Amino acid sequence: MAFEKFTGKTLEEALDQAAQAKNVMVDELHYTVTEEKSGFLGLGKQVEIEVYVEKDVEQFIHDYIQTYFDNAQLDGEVAISNDDGFYHINVNTSNNAILIGKAGRSLQAFNRLVKMAASAEFKKKVGLLIDVNGYKQERYAKLCRMAIRVAKDVRRTKIDASLDPMSADERKAVHNALANMQDISTHSEGEGDKRHINILYTPGKETE
Known part of the structure; x- marks a missing residue:
């Protein structure tokens, strides 16, 4: 799971902790409140949030593709750039014919697979495009x-x-x-x- 959990007495406190841990500004956080305890007479109040940032999405995509290569015993180096929330993935491999397929159909299918996995992981639509050895x-x-x-x-x-x-x-x-x-x-x-x-x-x- 790419999410991390943080708690605080208030939402602002939990967000501040997350921002410090992730080394980003608060407005760069994507979060969901998972638990909120009101406490008794204000004592024991607690807010729990799940948090991720864009770098977590990049890391998930990188690791997912790399794991695929490792399991299939294929060589490949993965580089990712983030264009305002759309991820461009460049793959360098000697097995480009396998990954690309006829008219790029295998590459299209692989692109859909990674996109679905990332979207399911982060519970939102993740836009991405995979290129292999400059084929695209x-x-x-x-x-x-x-x-x-x-x-x-x-x-x-x-x-x-x-x-x-x-x-x-x-x-x-x-x-x-x-x-x-x-x-x-x-x-x-x-x-x-x-x-x-x-x-x-x-x-x-x-x-x-």
Whole structure:
């Protein structure tokens, strides 16, 4: 469990203790009051809280992935950066083909697994993206080049086109790549693994 418990006569006192122990400011704490005793005539009053900070989330993600590598007897080094509560995980390994899989499907499944584990541990939605040996950046570049070619055909023929299904992060990269293309707009549709991007001919669309 990544949570730590702290007690005090008041909530403020318990938070102060947690902040000192975690070496952070009070407003950086994520906490839940787990027990509150009123005492008798104000004596014995106590507040207990469960606390975690962003570093605890990073440590959990790191340890979870590292444990997976150890159990699967795979080599791997994990580096994590926190972008305002969204975690970017870079993995360096010689077993990239196993982790990535065909068209990145194994990596997508692993990403979902780690995301679900972290979200369950901290009882909130944890956003994260795992990249293996720079695969994601190369994949984004390839998909964006393809999408631009298709968009140019749509603009020339005035016939809308649909791309193959992609993961949410890949769709975001394509949307951004085409956002300022004249006479072209994009729209995602479909559910789950079938969610894809439609490239639409939109004459007169304003661009920045």
